[in-house]
Amino acid sequence: MHVRTVLLVALVGAAAGQVCYPPYQVVGDVCIYLNTEIPSTWQEARDLCSSLAGDGATSDLAIFPSCDTFSNFAGYLALTAPPNSTFWVGAHTEFTVNNWRWLDGEPLATGVPYWAYSEGHDDGEDCAAMDGNRRLQVADYDCEEPRFSICSMPLLRQHDTTHKSSSHHRECPYGSVEVGDFCYWFSNDRTYWWDAEDYCRTHYSSNMGELFAPSSCDEFTKVAHHMEVAERDKSHWVGASDISGHQEWFWVNGDPVPGGPPFWATDSPSNHLTSGPNDFCALMSNTKRFYLVDGKCNDENYFICKLHYVE
Structure with a gap:
């Protein structure tokens, strides 16, 4: 033509x-x-x-x-x-x-x-x-x-869709650090996934604390890059588990965790339908550049609490 x-x-x-x-x-x-x-x-x-x-x-x-x-x-x-x-x-x-x-x-x-x-x-x-x-x-x-x-x-008409983050400064609770738009607390001790999830909810209840569940892949990226610098020798539990044992992964806030990019390492999750409900949980792995991998929920690992600002 x-x-x-x-x-x-x-x-x-x-x-x-x-x-x-x-x-x-x-x-x-x-x-x-x-x-x-x-x-x-x-x-x-x-x-x-x-x-x-x-x-x-x-x-x-x-x-x-x-x-x-x-x-x-x-x-x-x-x-x-x-x-x-x-x-x-x-x-x-x-x-x-x-x-x-x-x-x-x-x-x-x-x-x-x-x-x-x-x-x-x-x-x-x-x-x-x-x-x-x-x-x-x-x-x-x-x-x-x-x-x-x-x-x-480009499309014939383009629109500016650049996200502009809030510049409002917020105080993070003692011991936590600000990364992007949220505060996070990184544990110094290892524990089971269930105990980690309970700790985040109860210890940081005034900040609506939860085991880290990113609201976007941009948030996940910021935390991963922070960990490569500040937490590079540790893998951490995050708020995701296989709720059925059939590779149905959900964040603790109820949102599904999609397979592949941007969250998972290329060979994960790898439990291949061999688990029971809630047997496998997700952690950001220091050996996989802090992509997600799956591990047994009753293993002991460090963990991340995500803290929400309360205005």
């Missing part, structure tokens, strides 16, 4: 409520083209994306500016992509090993929430891909390897 014809189709589609140039389609708040036919090098994938954009438009390998956009897209990809496929995305090392950036210039830290826990720091593997063998978390690869690719371009 001639480029002008493609543009005409795109504009007609936009008038009917479609806001992406063909062959792109709306996924969330961005236009996506999933190339599952032509494996290519990372640079060839960028060239392909650019060639598909049409007159007056720009396109490149996909970037994910927030934890939410990444985890939502990983769920979409798991439903639509061929099994175990790997897709180039728009991230590359800059100057040194383990110094990653998205194509828009924003830094991309290794670890939670994007990377498979053991990936991101191999010399000579300077390009990033979502890896179907790692539950679509990001891994580093040689840029010359042939891979499928994910192209993205």
